[in-house]
Amino acid sequence: PMIEFGLQTKGSYEHMQEAKKYLPGGVTANIKHFAPYPVVMDKGKGAWLKDVDGHWYVDYLMGYGSLALGHGHSKIKEAVYDQLMDDGTCLFGTPHKLETAFAKKIMSYYPSIEKVRYTNSGTEATQLAIRLAQVFTGKKRIAKFEGHYHGGYKEMLYSINPPVSEAGLEEAPSPVPESAGVDVDGQEPYILPFNHLKGMEKLLKNHHKELAAVLIEPVQSGFIPADQVFMDRLRELTKKYGVILIYDEVKTGFRSALGGGQEKYQVKPDLTTLGKVIGGGFPIGVVGGRSDILDVSSPDRGADVFEAGAQGKASAKEVLFHSGTYNGHPTILAAGLATISVLEEGYNDVLSFTNELRKGIEEIGRKAGFPLKTCGVGSIFNVIWNQDTLPRHYRDLQKTNTKMRKELDFKLLQSGLYTKPLNRYSISAAHGEEELEFTLKAYEKACESLKGG
Numbered sequence: 001p002m003i004e005f006g007l008q009t010k011g012s013y014e015h016m017q018e019a020k021k022y023l024p025g026g027v028t029a030n031i032k033h034f035a036p037y038p039v040v041m042d043k044g045k046g047a048w049l050k051d052v053d054g055h056w057y058v059d060y061l062m063g064y065g066s067l068a069l070g071h072g073h074s075k076i077k078e079a080v081y082d083q084l085m086d087d088g089t090c091l092f093g094t095p096h097k098l099e100t101a102f103a104k105k106i107m108s109y110y111p112s113i114e115k116v117r118y119t120n121s122g123t124e125a126t127q128l129a130i131r132l133a134q135v136f137t138g139k140k141r142i143a144k145f146e147g148h149y150h151g152g153y154k155e156m157l158y159s160i161n162p163p164v165s166e167a168g169l170e171e172a173p174s175p176v177p178e179s180a181g182v183d184v185d186g187q188e189p190y191i192l193p194f195n196h197l198k199g200m201e202k203l204l205k206n207h208h209k210e211l212a213a214v215l216i217e218p219v220q221s222g223f224i225p226a227d228q229v230f231m232d233r234l235r236e237l238t239k240k241y242g243v244i245l246i247y248d249e250v251k252t253g254f255r256s257a258l259g260g261g262q263e264k265y266q267v268k269p270d271l272t273t274l275g276k277v278i279g280g281g282f283p284i285g286v287v288g289g290r291s292d293i294l295d296v297s298s299p300d301r302g303a304d305v306f307e308a309g310a311q312g313k314a315s316a317k318e319v320l321f322h323s324g325t326y327n328g329h330p331t332i333l334a335a336g337l338a339t340i341s342v343l344e345e346g347y348n349d350v351l352s353f354t355n356e357l358r359k360g361i362e363e364i365g366r367k368a369g370f371p372l373k374t375c376g377v378g379s380i381f382n383v384i385w386n387q388d389t390l391p392r393h394y395r396d397l398q399k400t401n402t403k404m405r406k407e408l409d410f411k412l413l414q415s416g417l418y419t420k421p422l423n424r425y426s427i428s429a430a431h432g433e434e435e436l437e438f439t440l441k442a443y444e445k446a447c448e449s450l451k452g453g
């Protein structure tokens with residue numbers, strides 16, 4: 001398939017050669033890269049993406065899950081236009097009404113959230129959630145689960161996709177750094193085993209005195225669900241031990257369910273992080289949760305760093321300073337509110353499309369004699385090339401046949417479906433009948449061609 005890929009994507013190849021002169025590896029984020037070179041896109045419309053060679057693809061990457069309504073939805077355009085044109089460009093640098101309206105909207109779906117802070121990305125949101133937990137508990141260490149991603153910064157760049165040979169025991173994984181420059185002076189996160197009840201219990205029991213927080217993606221990468229008993233037990237133990245439970249719902253928010261993983265499991269975490277969908281395709285992050293924890297950052301309590309020495313108040317050291325020029329950006333909040341109000345009407349259709357597509361893919365796989373299964377929750381799923389059961393955690397994923405899945409992905413690319421190789425599928429409200437039919441035909445063609453070798 002590589003020769004055909006090369007013929008189809010000549011313009012992408014040429015652009016990447018040029019881009020490499022100016023950007024490390026030709027990309028602006030490491031995840032945008034894949035071998036032999038990424039497809040360079042030019043335009044998005046509804047559920048479709050057009051590459052620089054003029055080919056159209058049904059887009060299943062959807063901005064890594066961010067675009068719940070597809071590309072260029074009219075309601076988002078209107079909301080952004082109104083905010084820019086009628087309400088004074090984009091940035092006041094003062095409190096404004098959308099900040100509260102947006103918070104109320106989020107809280108209507110996430111009852112565990114009593115107060116929020118806005119950030120500019122999911123990465124910043126999990127960083128802030130960790131700092132809040134540390135200040136609130138007076139403890140330092142953090143635990144995360146093997147295979148879970150929480151953003152690109154040093155404390156969290158451990159054990160996301162480590163080689164199993166380095167990752168230690170399944171029930172007690174070792175922290176494996178996965179980037180240069182993540183030396184954290186012996187303060188690396190404890191790594192918990194996802195969906196392994198005994199292992200999780202034991203690690204929490206042994207380390208809770210040092211632990212400020214446990215971070216978890218309630219559905220790993222948006223497509224591997226946790227067991228209900230596992231989530232119930234994690235809630236119970238973190239409460240008992242005084243460890244802050246952080247649900248990182250940057251990916252699962254408004255996707256696993258409108259109310260995210262916490263709606264699915266009916267669990268109330270102490271803190272929640274959100275991002276992606278809620279920005280309508282623009283950069284955003286949210287930390288929400290218990291008032292008593294969020295209020296650690298409240299300037300009502302005392303002076304901030306720019307106001308040090310204010311009389312009769314807590315000192316700057318006692319208030320968690322969190323800031324950002326663009327926090328609560330009005331244009332982005334307007335886009336996000338528009339997104340949520342369209343999505344709440346259309347979410348059931350998104351789920352129906354997802355189910356039809358998953359059934360169709362499995363059926364085509366069966367007919368072709370390939371062990372294709374789909375695994376997912378809500379509007380995200382992944383295609384697993386496996387012989388037996390669905391993955392329950394990161395180590396199971398490593399046993400799937402990624403070589404065949406990649407070959408399939410390159411065939412699909414040539415038939416007009418876009419996701420990054422091995423990536424999950426995110427469905428949007430713009431995916432409809434036409435896209436379903438087109439996608440299943442592409443699958444039939446790709447499977448036929450794979451059978452032929």
Ligand code: PMP
Pocket residue numbers: 064121122123124126149150151152217248249250251252275276284
């Ligand atoms: N947490 C999770 C669960 C994510 O999926 C991501 C992004 N893939 C992040 C955090 C980081 O968000 P951002 O890319 O907006 O910084």
